[in-house]
Each structure stands twice: as structure tokens, then as C-alpha cells.
Amino acid sequence: MTNPLRLESLEALDAIDRHGSFAAAAAALYRVPSAISYTISQLENDLGVAVFDRSGHRAVLTPAGRLLLDEGRRILTATRELGAAARRVADNWEPELRIAVDGLIPPTDLWPAIAAFGAEHPAINVRLTEEVLGGTWEALIDDRVDLAVGVADPPAGAGVRRTAYADVAFAFCCAPHHPLAERTHAVTEDELRSHRAVVVADSARRLSPRDAGLLDGQPRLTVASMASKVAALEHGLGVGHVPRAWVAEALAAGRLVELPLERPREAAQTWLLWRSGAPGRALEWFIRRLGGDRDQPMPRASQMRS
Amino acid sequence: MTNPLRLESLEALDAIDRHGSFAAAAAALYRVPSAISYTISQLENDLGVAVFDRSGHRAVLTPAGRLLLDEGRRILTATRELGAAARRVADNWEPELRIAVDGLIPPTDLWPAIAAFGAEHPAINVRLTEEVLGGTWEALIDDRVDLAVGVADPPAGAGVRRTAYADVAFAFCCAPHHPLAERTHAVTEDELRSHRAVVVADSARRLSPRDAGLLDGQPRLTVASMASKVAALEHGLGVGHVPRAWVAEALAAGRLVELPLERPREAAQTWLLWRSGAPGRALEWFIRRLGGDRDQPMPRASQMRS
DNA sequence: CCAGGCGTTCGAAAAGTTTGAACGAGTATG
DNA sequence: CATACTCGTTCAAACTTTTCGAACGCCTGG
Known part of the structure; x- marks a missing residue:
């Protein structure tokens, strides 16, 4: 059973519905009414299904015709879009x-x-x-x-x-209620080591993961994203370096404080x-x-x- | 701009990919190779896009051709299914x-x-x-x-x-730890009135809602579905009638107990x-x-x- | 009742598709 | 390095499908 549906039939069906009559559809498609008649009866033959009920004066859609119209329009749209997409791809635009x-x-x-x-x-x-x-x-x-x-x-x-x-410049941050926030002078590496660091997990699936900017022996909380890290810092779960752009607002609002470091991390x-x-x-x-x-x-x- | 894409072209494209060459596709479509050539070059003209790269010996799909093939197959499927659906509708099967x-x-x-x-x-x-x-x-x-x-x-x-x-037969139930569960004899309407009833809200949007089987003055907990009602009963939030089929398992497992009523609700x-x-x-x-x-x-x- | 629109039918004309033969190009096979 | 084979294209001719225009019957509204 091969494909028994022609796009032209759907196009004609659409035009008939859009313009209200076979004659008007014919005009819209720059064709003669008999051509539309022909196209539709061809559709009905191919399908073995009545698309229009001609018992009254004007042809009116059967339920099957309604379905063909509604779904057919989706197919017509998809087809037109496919043509356009192919042109774009040929023109080296990625889909x-x-x-x-x-x-x-x-x-x-x-x-x-x-x-x-x-x-x-x-x-x-x-x-x-x-x-x-x-x-x-x-x-x-x-x-x-x-x-x-x-x-x-x-x-x-x-x-x-x-x-x-x-x-990217970094700010070394913690929550205002974190113990380190009391400090007024630059924090040394030794001091750091006793406070939990919040770190973001490498999202590599295959390559060996690496961690950035960590002192050995420092306890860690590992989170999945920078957003989680900021949230964790705000809740006082630890300390860590964060790109300034991520925390500018939190620092301004006082939800986080920046700590001076003895050896600041360079941009x-x-x-x-x-x-x-x-x-x-x-x-x-x-x-x-x-x-x-x-x-x-x-x-x-x-x-x-x- | 009218629709410049023919289903037959997509069909040919599909056959070429499926069978590996223009010649094989022609055979599969019971056509001669030059007809396939014609169809494809027509597609390329309509679209203004190269579908096959013919620089080598065998024609090979361009990226645009690949897109047409992949998306075209979806369109072909949709079209075939639309035909079948129309036949079903005409045969009085609802979609x-x-x-x-x-x-x-x-x-x-x-x-x-x-x-x-x-x-x-x-x-x-x-x-x-x-x-x-x-x-x-x-x-x-x-x-x-x-x-x-x-x-x-x-x-x-x-x-x-x-x-x-x-x-539908009803069981009047409550949780085993509910005060009424202590009762050994049939519960009277007066006794009932002092215990919260769990009722299911009528889901009518338009018509006046009605409630079923409720004694006036009894405090209520209204829930949205019978499943919620059963859950509410199991948590001891109240008492109520439930269709037996909904609580057979809970009764057998002892998560609910059935209470004898002075005036049982009839099926x-x-x-x-x-x-x-x-x-x-x-x-x-x-x-x-x-x-x-x-x-x-x-x-x-x-x-x-x- | 008449004018006008609707949709169908039909033969003829136009348009489009398929065919088969010929061709050049590439690839295996010995 | 021939030879035989397959591939995809081109072209004119045969064929099929679609469109056209005219005629017709039907219904509606004035």
C-alpha cells in the first residue's frame, strides 16, 4: 500500500475551507473550479472516503474531511518549514x-x-x-x-x-554569620585549612575530573553548579572563591561578605x-x-x- | 511563495537512502533510474538547494539532503497516518x-x-x-x-x-487508632455527629454541587478525590463511607477498620x-x-x- | 420567476512524468 | 591495464495527469 495522499489535495482542501467555496478556492489558486473538483474527487478516490457531503446545495465537510483539513494543515506547515530549513542548511545556517x-x-x-x-x-x-x-x-x-x-x-x-x-576575577566569600567573617585581617592558608570549602564538581563524564584552587587537607562540600555553591555559601556551609559576577548582588545586599586573603587568587x-x-x-x-x-x-x- | 516540495520527491529520497543507490531505489519503486534522477533534480530545482553531492562517483547526501531525508520521513509517516486516520473516521471510528x-x-x-x-x-x-x-x-x-x-x-x-x-457497596471506615474504632456495637447517627466526616468534593464546574450521604451538623474534611479520601481516612483524619473496592486491601491489611452502622448505607x-x-x-x-x-x-x- | 452562484461533467489542450537508449565516469577483478 | 560492471545523467519520444473552457443542473434570494 503506497502513500495515497497528495499535498495538492490538502492544499486545495485548505483553500476551500479558507475561502468558503470551491469557486473561491479556485480563484485563490489561480485555477478553474473544475480543476478543484478534480483534485478533491481524486483525493476521495485515493482515500476511498467522502471528504465533502454534497447532498445539500453547497458541499460541506464530512468528519473525515474535517480531520484531513485540520491535520493536513499541520502537514502543509511542516512541509513548508522543511523546505525553508533545507534552504537555511544549504546556506550553512545550522538548524x-x-x-x-x-x-x-x-x-x-x-x-x-x-x-x-x-x-x-x-x-x-x-x-x-x-x-x-x-x-x-x-x-x-x-x-x-x-x-x-x-x-x-x-x-x-x-x-x-x-x-x-x-x-574572571574572584571574590573569596562566606556568609556574614560564618566564623571567618569576624576576621579583620587577611586570612592565611593555615587558617583556611580548618574551614570547610565549598567546591563545584567537575561535570566531565569521561575525562579525569580536576578541582580548582584547593588547599590540601581542607574539608570540602562538593556541589554541582556555581549557583549551588553561592547558595551554600550564603547558608554558611563553608567558604570559597566565586566569580565576582556571581556574587556582586549578594555582596552588595550583605548576604555574603568578602574576605581578604593573604594570597588572593588571581583573575x-x-x-x-x-x-x-x-x-x-x-x-x-x-x-x-x-x-x-x-x-x-x-x-x-x-x-x-x- | 507557494509550497515547493513534493511528497514524491521525499519518497524517492527515502528510497535512495534505504536502498543505497539511485538505481536500487528505482527498482524498488518500479521505475527506471532516469525517473529518479528526474525527481531528485526537480526537488533540487524547486528548492534551489543541492540535495546530493555528485562530485564523487556515487551521489552522496549534502547536509541539506540529510535534513530533508530525516524530516521528510516524519512528514511521510504523518501523511500516511493521516490517510489511515481519515479512513477510520469515515468508518465511524473516533480518533x-x-x-x-x-x-x-x-x-x-x-x-x-x-x-x-x-x-x-x-x-x-x-x-x-x-x-x-x-x-x-x-x-x-x-x-x-x-x-x-x-x-x-x-x-x-x-x-x-x-x-x-x-x-457499588459501601464500607463505613476509619483508621484503627480513630476513637470510633473502639466501638463494638453499631454506631448511631447521634454518635457520628461528633466525629469529622471525610467527604469528596463534587467536581462539577457549572452545575450546583451536591454532597452525598451526610448528616447535618457533622464537621467535614473535604478532599478532591476518592483516593485522597482513603488516604485521609487511613491517617485518622475522620470517618466516612467508601466503596468497598477502594478499601478492600486497606481493610485486609488493617490500615482501616470497618464500623457497623445502625443505619448502613445501601449499595x-x-x-x-x-x-x-x-x-x-x-x-x-x-x-x-x-x-x-x-x-x-x-x-x-x-x-x-x- | 429570474439572476446569479455553486459544483460537476466532459472532451480537448497543456503540462508534467516516465521511458529507453546512449554516454561518461568510476571501481572492482582478473 | 584491460574488461566488465555499476553508477548517475541527458535527451527525445511516449505516455499520463492535470488544467481548461463550455455546458449543465441545482439551489437561493430577490
Whole structure:
């Protein structure tokens, strides 16, 4: 049993319903009424089903006709969209762009770019995932994302290109009611060691996980994301370094306090990474927007962009 | 811009991918290779997009071709299914049958019938909702469902037909640690009045709600469903009548105890209801299966069917 | 009752598809 | 390195399908 349904029949059905009569539909399709009659009776023959009830003066849809009309419209739409999507792909626009943002960068950082992209290219989907440390790199290498944003120390790796993204400065924080908050002078490493550190777990599935900026012997609370880490710090569960952009508001509101450190952690240079090879145009759009001119990959002086 | 995509092109594309070459696809479609060439180049012209890369010996899909193939298959499937669905509708099978089951009946009661129906008619969807008292009737009248199962006192109403369903017997229950559980002799109405009754709220949205089997002046806890009522009783929040089928297991396990009543509530006759008019065949199937021979609507002697 | 719109039917004309043969190009096989 | 085979394309001719235009019968509204 081969496919017994023609798109032209559905198109005709749609036009008839839209314009109210065979004659009007014919006019709308720049055809003669008999052609519409022919198309519909062909549909009815193919299907072995009455689509219109002609017992009255004007033809009226049967229940089966109603179903064909309603569902047929979905098929027509899908078909038209498929045509458009194919054209876009041929023009090197990806149907979907997948972006991983590293825990160092608040995802809100990307919203303006994503909103602007969505306004320009409403038909292209953007999928944003959040990863931590090696997980961001791994998502790119494993082809789970097309663009990695805010990776701090990308391993040397063939097949990956990069351009500078933001410098991320850290604040060493704890809750106001945390014992360390009493301190007025810079905290030494020895003092630190007796307080629990909140750390974010590397989200790598495959590569060996690494932890960042930790003193040996310090007790830990490991959480899954930077957002959880901030929440944990606010609840006084420990201390830790957090990118300033993540805690600016909490510091201003007094939910967290910043502690001076004897050896403060220096700002981290972060990168925009993508696989080399022919990038799609959506990827190029984001590289240009987020990374600026990628032919001059130099570290940016700014901290986080808002 | 009219629709520039033909189903035959997608069909050809599918056949080429499935059989590995233009020639094999042609054979599978009982056509000559040049016809396939023609169809594909027509697709490429319509779309203005290369679907195959012919630079090598064998034609190989471009990314756009890949998209057309993958998405095109979905469209082909949808189209075929639409044809089949239209035939079913013309044959008086509903695309979806909506059933409301009254709170008196455990929904599990219907599972065997629904499973059997699904096995016979896998393409017809069944939507099961749960309603209480007037809500069941109202869902039917408002055309939110096609069949109402287990309605106890259907109001006289034109345009509705019915046949007997199960007789529902009630058990008056409370938790074993409830004060009334101490009683060894039949409970009088006066005694009852001082204990909270758990009642199920009528789910009617429009019609005036009614409450069943309540003594005036008795404090109440109103819950949304029979399942909640059973749970409330088990937690000792009150007392109340429950259809035996809902609590057989809880009584056997000792999570509830049955109390003898001075004036026990008599079993309720329940009905299967549907709107009169030409019933679809799925509806007929369920009426026949659940209600037996509907030309002899007589109360059934059994209690609940399992 | 008449004018006008509706949808169908039919033969003829137009448009579109399929065919088969010929061709060039690539790939296995000996 | 021939040879035989398969692949996909092109082209004119045969064929099929769709569209057209005119004629017709039906119903509705004035």
C-alpha cells in the first residue's frame, strides 16, 4: 500500500475551507473550479472516503474531511518549514546551535546575545547547557555542543580553535554569620585549612575530573553548579572563591561578605572555544558577537561583561 | 511563495537512502533510474538547494539532503497516518475516545477493558479522566467526554442514554487508632455527629454541587478525590463511607477498620452514560464491553467487577 | 420567476512524468 | 591495464495527469 495522499489535495482542501467555496478556492489558486473538483474527487478516490457531503446545495465537510483539513494543515506547515530549513542548511545556517557555558560565567551573561540572535534568526534554535571545568571542554570535544563559553584553562588539543572571552576575577566569600567573617585581617592558608570549602564538581563524564584552587587537607562540600555553591555559601556551609559576577548582588545586599586573603587568587583568563573545521553561520555569528574579531585573539582587559 | 516540495520527491529520497543507490531505489519503486534522477533534480530545482553531492562517483547526501531525508520521513509517516486516520473516521471510528470514571469506581477497574481495546485498536487514543458526583455527568453533558462510567444518580436529562454498570457497596471506615474504632456495637447517627466526616468534593464546574450521604451538623474534611479520601481516612483524619473496592486491601491489611452502622448505607446502582445520537464505534465497543448487552439495561447482581 | 452562484461533467489542450537508449565516469577483478 | 560492471545523467519520444473552457443542473434570494 503506497502513500495515497497528495499535498495538492490538502492544499486545495485548505483553500476551500479558507475561502468558503470551491469557486473561491479556485480563484485563490489561480485555477478553474473544475480543476478543484478534480483534485478533491481524486483525493476521495485515493482515500476511498467522502471528504465533502454534497447532498445539500453547497458541499460541506464530512468528519473525515474535517480531520484531513485540520491535520493536513499541520502537514502543509511542516512541509513548508522543511523546505525553508533545507534552504537555511544549504546556506550553512545550522538548524540548532548548542552552547555550553562554563560555571565561571553566569548564564545571564549570554542572554543579550541569545536574545539578539533570536530576533535576527527566529527559526534557529539555541540550546544552552551549563558545564563545569573539564565538562565544558569535554562537551565540545564530544560534539555535544558547538561552542564553549568561558573555559579557563583549555588543554592543548588539536582540532579546537579559540578566541579570548572575559577575564574572571574572584571574590573569596562566606556568609556574614560564618566564623571567618569576624576576621579583620587577611586570612592565611593555615587558617583556611580548618574551614570547610565549598567546591563545584567537575561535570566531565569521561575525562579525569580536576578541582580548582584547593588547599590540601581542607574539608570540602562538593556541589554541582556555581549557583549551588553561592547558595551554600550564603547558608554558611563553608567558604570559597566565586566569580565576582556571581556574587556582586549578594555582596552588595550583605548576604555574603568578602574576605581578604593573604594570597588572593588571581583573575582567570577565559576563552571561547569551538571545533575547527567549517563553522556554520550561526556559530560564526556567536563567535563574532561574543569574542569580537577572532583574527586578533588577545585577552580582553575588561572583567565580566554585564 | 507557494509550497515547493513534493511528497514524491521525499519518497524517492527515502528510497535512495534505504536502498543505497539511485538505481536500487528505482527498482524498488518500479521505475527506471532516469525517473529518479528526474525527481531528485526537480526537488533540487524547486528548492534551489543541492540535495546530493555528485562530485564523487556515487551521489552522496549534502547536509541539506540529510535534513530533508530525516524530516521528510516524519512528514511521510504523518501523511500516511493521516490517510489511515481519515479512513477510520469515515468508518465511524473516533480518533480519540474520552472516558470519565466516577470517583465511586476505582480507575483500575477500567484498565482491563482499556488494555484490550488498545490491543485491538492501537491507533485510537483513549483519554481517561476522573470526576466526582455531578462532575461526571457534567463532563458528559458538556461534551468533554464521550462516556461516563459509574454514575450513581444520573439526573433525568434528554439526550443521554444509559445502561447499568456495577452496584457499588459501601464500607463505613476509619483508621484503627480513630476513637470510633473502639466501638463494638453499631454506631448511631447521634454518635457520628461528633466525629469529622471525610467527604469528596463534587467536581462539577457549572452545575450546583451536591454532597452525598451526610448528616447535618457533622464537621467535614473535604478532599478532591476518592483516593485522597482513603488516604485521609487511613491517617485518622475522620470517618466516612467508601466503596468497598477502594478499601478492600486497606481493610485486609488493617490500615482501616470497618464500623457497623445502625443505619448502613445501601449499595448504589451505577450507570454507564453516553450522549444519544450516532455513537462512534469505539464508544460502542466500550459500551458493549462495560455494559454488556445494552438492549436489556438491567441492574447487575454482582458488586464491583475486579 | 429570474439572476446569479455553486459544483460537476466532459472532451480537448497543456503540462508534467516516465521511458529507453546512449554516454561518461568510476571501481572492482582478473 | 584491460574488461566488465555499476553508477548517475541527458535527451527525445511516449505516455499520463492535470488544467481548461463550455455546458449543465441545482439551489437561493430577490
